[in-house]
Amino acid sequence: MARVEVPELPPDPTAATKVAELEVPPEIVAQTLGEYLRAWAARVRAGDSGVLPVIAGLAVITVVFQAISPHHVFLSALNLVNLLQQSAVFMVLAMAEGFVLLLGEIDLSVGYVAAVGGVIGVQLVQPATTRWPWWAAVVAALLACALIGAAQGTLITRLKLPSFVVTLAGFLIFNGVVLILLLLGPFSGYPSLLGDDTNRQVLYHLMWGTIDPLAGWIGMIVIVAGLGLALWLRDTRRRRSGLVAPPLGLTLLKIVLMAIVGLTVVAICNINRANIGTVAGVPWVIPIVLAVLGAWTVLLQRTSFGRYVYAIGGNPEAARRAGIKLASIRTWAFVICSFTAGIGGLLYASYLGGMSNNVNGGQLVLYAVAAAVIGGTSLFGGRGKVMHGALGGLVIGGIYNGMYLLGLDVQWQFIVTGLVLLSAVTIDALSRRGATTGSVAHV
Amino acid sequence: MSDANVARAGAQPNAAAPPAGEARLQVRALGKHFGAVQALSDVDLDLPAGQVTALCGDNGAGKTVLTKCIAGIFQADQGQILWEGKPVHIRSPRDAAHLGIETVYQDLALADNLDIVQNMFLARERLRGGLLDEDAMERDAAETLASLRVTTVRSIRQPVGSLSGGQRQSVAVAKAVMWNSKLVLLDEPTAALGVVQTKMVLDLVRRLRDRGLAVMVISHNLNDVFEVADRIAVLYLGRMVIQDAASAFDRQRVVQYMTSGGTNGSG
Numbered sequence: 061m062a063r064v065e066v067p068e069l070p071p072d073p074t075a076a077t078k079v080a081e082l083e084v085p086p087e088i089v090a091q092t093l094g095e096y097l098r099a100w101a102a103r104v105r106a107g108d109s110g111v112l113p114v115i116a117g118l119a120v121i122t123v124v125f126q127a128i129s130p131h132h133v134f135l136s137a138l139n140l141v142n143l144l145q146q147s148a149v150f151m152v153l154a155m156a157e158g159f160v161l162l163l164g165e166i167d168l169s170v171g172y173v174a175a176v177g178g179v180i181g182v183q184l185v186q187p188a189t190t191r192w193p194w195w196a197a198v199v200a201a202l203l204a205c206a207l208i209g210a211a212q213g214t215l216i217t218r219l220k221l222p223s224f225v226v227t228l229a230g231f232l233i234f235n236g237v238v239l240i241l242l243l244l245g246p247f248s249g250y251p252s253l254l255g256d257d258t259n260r261q262v263l264y265h266l267m268w269g270t271i272d273p274l275a276g277w278i279g280m281i282v283i284v285a286g287l288g289l290a291l292w293l294r295d296t297r298r299r300r301s302g303l304v305a306p307p308l309g310l311t312l313l314k315i316v317l318m319a320i321v322g323l324t325v326v327a328i329c330n331i332n333r334a335n336i337g338t339v340a341g342v343p344w345v346i347p348i349v350l351a352v353l354g355a356w357t358v359l360l361q362r363t364s365f366g367r368y369v370y371a372i373g374g375n376p377e378a379a380r381r382a383g384i385k386l387a388s389i390r391t392w393a394f395v396i397c398s399f400t401a402g403i404g405g406l407l408y409a410s411y412l413g414g415m416s417n418n419v420n421g422g423q424l425v426l427y428a429v430a431a432a433v434i435g436g437t438s439l440f441g442g443r444g445k446v447m448h449g450a451l452g453g454l455v456i457g458g459i460y461n462g463m464y465l466l467g468l469d470v471q472w473q474f475i476v477t478g479l480v481l482l483s484a485v486t487i488d489a490l491s492r493r494g495a496t497t498g499s500v501a502h503v
Numbered sequence: 504m505s506d507a508n509v510a511r512a513g514a515q516p517n518a519a520a521p522p523a524g525e526a527r528l529q530v531r532a533l534g535k536h537f538g539a540v541q542a543l544s545d546v547d548l549d550l551p552a553g554q555v556t557a558l559c560g561d562n563g564a565g566k567t568v569l570t571k572c573i574a575g576i577f578q579a580d581q582g583q584i585l586w587e588g589k590p591v592h593i594r595s596p597r598d599a600a601h602l603g604i605e606t607v608y609q610d611l612a613l614a615d616n617l618d619i620v621q622n623m624f625l626a627r628e629r630l631r632g633g634l635l636d637e638d639a640m641e642r643d644a645a646e647t648l649a650s651l652r653v654t655t656v657r658s659i660r661q662p663v664g665s666l667s668g669g670q671r672q673s674v675a676v677a678k679a680v681m682w683n684s685k686l687v688l689l690d691e692p693t694a695a696l697g698v699v700q701t702k703m704v705l706d707l708v709r710r711l712r713d714r715g716l717a718v719m720v721i722s723h724n725l726n727d728v729f730e731v732a733d734r735i736a737v738l739y740l741g742r743m744v745i746q747d748a749a750s751a752f753d754r755q756r757v758v759q760y761m762t763s764g765g766t767n768g769s770g
Contacts, residue, residue, distance in 0.1 A: 303641050358634070362635050364628045371621075374617055375616075381608065382625040442614070443616055
């Protein structure tokens with residue numbers, strides 16, 4: 061909508077208008093790609109950088125680790141696929157955490173809730189004991205996690221307990237629950253997914269199974285073409301009916317970037333990465349992560365529920381007065397968080413090929429929060445997207461993977477990840493302080 | 504439409520006398536206490552359609568309590584509220600919205616992280632096939648803003664946090680009138696606004712009146728009150744001490760009623 065001068069009013073003081081201009085997302089006012097890029101550059105200079113730090117972070121990680129890793133293996137097909145598999149767990153957990161961070165809450169229990177989901181899945185498919193079909197085990201694991209979320213969410217919203225404390229208690233409780241569940245059955249605490257029966261195989265292949273290279277290409281092309289077409293149709297429709305829409309060049313740029321990412325990932329995954337024999341193809345975990353990303357993006361961006369989550373995170377009082385049922389929305393956000401953590405837990409169990417008491421849920425939750433914040437989700441609520449968790453998860457996965465290649469011990473991984481989290485939170489807090497309007501700060 | 508409004512606004516002098524009887528909302532003998540504190544006692548108030556009623560009173564006079572009783576946040580202990588002549592019980596903000604009563608609270612109405620369209624449709628989103636119908640919402644929001652001549656915003660999709668105080672207040676008011684509301688309650692609409700922004704909001708208030716809405720403005724600022732009000736009602740220590748056409752007052756008289764309840768409460 062173009063600016064229209066109102067005849068009876070003198071124009072706004074220019075200084076105030078200029079400050080406000082910086083805060084307007086460039087895509088809603090720019091008419092051409094050039095204008096967009098200039099507006100975007102101005103925004104970055106003003107400290108509001110969007111996803112730029114994550115992209116820059118990924119670039120730095122790639123360059124540095126490629127340069128210093130032994131034999132420069134960082135960019136080898138084997139390692140890149142491995143990196144994607146490791147990152148998948150962080151990405152899913154970060155997307156889970158994102159739901160409660162958007163409300164200005166936190167869930168410290170996601171790591172061990174994920175582990176609970178993983179153990180339940182692994183235990184139920186054991187042929188020596190319960191012998192559940194894999195799908196029933198998956199449903200049971202995710203249901204158990206959702207119930208945990210409902211219980212924690214209810215305590216937080218109905219009894220008005222701080223989420224920090226409730227989920228800290230959950231952290232301990234579910235750590236204990238994991239240990240109890242591990243000891244069930246004749247597995248000495250190490251139920252495994254290795255075995256040739258279908259049910260264990262399916263869970264193991266969540267992470268390690270690969271899609272036939274040709275099917276991978278076709279699937280990727282279908283997804284990119286579908287999303288690209290939807291984006292193109294939406295933007296041209298909005299542009300034609302005079303609604304706010306990004307410039308044509310930007311729409312094209314987004315589609316081209318999407319195609320490049322799709323092509324690159326599938327091309328790398330389809331290279332034979334085995335030393336002996338043939339291992340090639342996109343791991344199943346990639347479409348699983350994409351499905352979670354897609355589903356939760358639709359939920360947050362295109363449904364009333366998602367809108368209410370943002371509203372509560374931005375200004376709970378306004379949300380309440382608008383008639384939104386705060387307690388129920390908040391509880392559901394905790395349910396979704398724990399449910400998604402359960403998906404992450406199943407992937408984690410699959411990655412490990414079983415479960416053991418080595419699961420470090422404390423580290424997982426810190427990585428999840430770090431990934432979400434690094435990706436651009438605000439700890440103060442109301443700001444962030446599902447995509448941010450996914451991108452942040454890749455950064456964390458990259459650091460984790462690179463330091464492993466360097467042979468650095470776990471203590472250095474902790475320290476580096478801690479420093480990365482600290483810098484992400486600092487950027488988050490500084491960009492909030494830079495905002496000209498004092499929005500309601502609440503933790 | 505806006506041209507017609509201007510013409511009507513010119514033809515209608517500020518000091519229109521209150522019509523006898525048929526006020527859109529009538530408050531009768533309302534009482535409300537909190538524990539031992541009697542916040543309101545025996546309060547009468549008429550809010551006629553097509554007029555701006557200013558509710559004045561010193562701090563603690565009961566302006567906010569009265570507003571919240573009408574808005575459904577508090578329930579009165581005694582008395583009655585008549586909506587278009589019929590007695591009603593307003594138990595929640597939802598009930599109030601159902602009748603067509605919308606309240607614009609100072610600073611509490613909008614989520615900074617949402618854009619203008621998202622705020623205007625908050626909790627009343629338009630859906631299509633279960634998903635948000637952004638196009639329809641954006642079109643309607645733009646139409647409402649244009650009809651109220653709120654045209655200084657750069658983009659209807661900018662976050663509310665990036666708006667000036669006057670623009671925010673305008674968006675909050677536009678949000679309130681979007682839903683075929685018949686009575687709009689404005690809590691200190693010009694507090695913390697500069698001169699230009701105040702004028703912008705007061706112009707908007709006049710446009711609401713010209714659309715035939717009943718408007719109640721709660722204000723400390725007598726400049727604004729005399730600028731925009733057709734009627735003035737003054738609360739003093741929880742009692743309505745006077746309500747009359749604005750032309751019947753001068754500044755000094757209003758101050759007198761606000762600070763001492765007047766000489767003999769003729770309201």
